[in-house]
Amino acid sequence: MKQALLAVVLLRAAAALAAEEDFDASQFEKKPFELGGYVQLKQENFSLNRSAAFYKLGFYNQAQRESLDRTTETLQLAGKARHGIGTFDFRANAEAQRDQLGHDHESTLLEAAYSLRPAPGLSMEAGKRSLKWGKGYAWNPIGFVERPKDPNDPQLAREGFVMANADWISSPGGDLQTIAFTPVLLPVSNDVNNDFGASGHLNPAAKLYLLYRDTDIDFAWQGEGSRPARFGMDFSRNLVSNFEIHGEWARIGRFARPVSDSTGVVTTETGSAVSYLLGARYLTATDTTYILEYYRNGTGYSDQEARQFYQLVDTAIATGNNALVQKAQSLSQGSYGRPNPGKDYLYFRAQTKDALGIVYFSPAITAMMNLQDRSYQLTPELSYTGINNLELRARLFLLHGGSGSDFGEKQLSQKLELQARYYF
Amino acid sequence: MFDRRIQLKTLISLFLWFVALPAAALDGTQILQKVDRNLEPESYESYRQLTDIQPDGSKKVSVLYTMKKGRDKIVSLFLAPASDKGRVTLRLGDNMWLYIPDVGRAIRITSLQSVTGSVFNNADILRIDYTAEYDVEAAEEQPDAYLLSLKAKSGEVAYDRLKMRVDKRALLPLTIECYAASGLLLKTLRFSNIKDFGGGIKRPATLETDSPLQKGYKSVMQWSGLKKRDFPDEIFTLNYLPRVQELRK
Helix, strand or coil: CHHHHHHHHHHHHHHHHHHHCCCCHHHHCCCCEEEEEEEEEEEEEEEECCCCHHHHHHCCCCCCCCEEEEEEEEEEEEEEEEECCEEEEEEEEEEEEEECCEEEEEEEEEEEEEEEEEECCEEEEEEEECCCCCCCCCCCCCCCCCCCCCCCCCCCCCCCEEEEEEEEEECCECCEEEEEEEEEEEEECCCCCCCCCCCCEEEEEEEEEEEECCEEEEEEEECCCCCCCEEEEEEEEEEECCEEEEEEEEEEEEEEEEEECCCCCEEEEEEEEEEEEEEEEEECCCCEEEEEEEEECCCCECHHHHHHHHHHHHHHHHHCCHHHHHHHHHHHCCHHHCCCCECEEEEEEEEECCHHHCCCEEEEEEEEEECCCCCEEEEEEEEECCCCCEEEEEEEEEEECCCCCCCCCCCEEEEEEEEEEEEC | CHHHHHHHHHHHHHHHHHHHHHHHHHHHHHHHHHHHHHHCCCCEEEEEEEEEECCCCCEEEEEEEEEEECCCEEEEEEEECCCCCCCEEEEECCEEEEEECCCCEEEECCCCCCCCCCCCCHHHHCCCCHHHHEEEEEEEECCCEEEEEEEECCCCCCCCEEEEEEECCCCCEEEEEEECCCCCEEEEEEEEEEEEEECCEEEEEEEEEECCCCCCCEEEEEEEEEEECCCCHHHCCHHHHHHHHHHCC
């Protein structure tokens, strides 16, 4: 009873104090320079799946392990410098990693660009920029000029490409509330954007955005160059205030796909690849958000094709044929080794805010399933953001699948991840 | 003679009845229109501090820079805390989006969510004119205040009904009770601390709220630097959200 009374007194005192203190915004006025970012400590425990194809390739001719503990320290800095109508901004990431196999460190300039705003509806910029196209939460088939998203961490900042781009915006009013056009030029040479595709091209791309009758619609295009030409579209709309639907569709012309048989003979199949995604997001009255997405990966491998590759790995390791192992390793570093190499995926996520009456405490569960081989990954998660500028997150990745299946052949069977991130 | 007097009385009564009905309805709408304009100019910029107070007394503070244009366009940029800095929320009528710099694109959000984890939801933080969202169902005159009963114009609005007590002299809200369609009281908003912001804007600088659904929690919103400012339409678009902070002077 005394504790309850004390709580009431404290609450009233705090509320009164907050109400009485006058808020002075002068300290938040725009400054010519800004610097911020975060430091992060991540501890991961991997349970390795010793019968999986990707484990066998990764630990070939190395000491065999059941588990691995990894510590990762990250510093991410983001800054801005302003002068007149121009702004320079950057985001850089430095990471140090240690586990029983060794240690490594890496610094990456994620973004650094100079932008000019000659008019409210017009901006132009040049530099390294991470453009994010598409409406999907876990995947973006129309993300033509960006590095792929990690569906296990879709909100993570990604490294951009060096490019020049512009943004023209108009608000005509009426049913067509907004039109925005974003042209992009992305050069590829031996020194610049060399992981985008074949060098010696200046790749054009563009996106047209419309807000028409409360529906977001994008049309995206990338011309022939370092990669085959592609085009697509997306949409997003609230059917009712707490129920949103979205979708993406993309077609790549003359997409070259290396396909291996179980003996290591690789044929390159060239043809058009159509990918699409349909999704929905629903918020309940109790503040639980559900996200459901179906992804058809037109560039992916069918269950049969994937099994041929896993058989190749088994044969290569069993025979000890070094040439075959190297071939399998090379394929595993390409399209077979993508986070989602299959053709059909289902993604589901449920997250509750302020669970168990604890404000800023959010448990969540995420499931990702390869629909063709029925293998899946379940990820329960707990996060707490109740301490100013501190984010705490714990996740457990549980991978399930039989021999020859997508999640059954990954290097891990389980991963526990603990992460603390402090913003400054 | 007697019959003629009755006829005259009936005619006068009928005339007054016809005149009085629309007049009462018109008064409520006019009062609400004045409340809208007394609270803020139609187009303005402002800084706001949101303080969320937990039952143990601990506080979480957010600072937002807000720009509004017309009756239903509003953008809010988070300046603090550091973990939310650079986030932008946009509202165009019933459509709401949240832009997160790390994610690099905007996602649709709903009016009942709270981007800050506050008792204030997105509809409170991105509030547009009351007359844009509500019709006046009834207006009642009390000794010091008007009591307006408001009904949402569509199912997209966060609260189905509002009961607004309006200061009779200043024509500014004193309290607003927010109800769900079921009749459940969702929260009460209490305005206080009338402050002269200059430029003819004199309005409450503090808004407190609590909710029977979140017992023991309280949120306080405080205004600073509220002033009239015109903005081009183009800034209230998804493509402009990464550059919103460049508009601050």
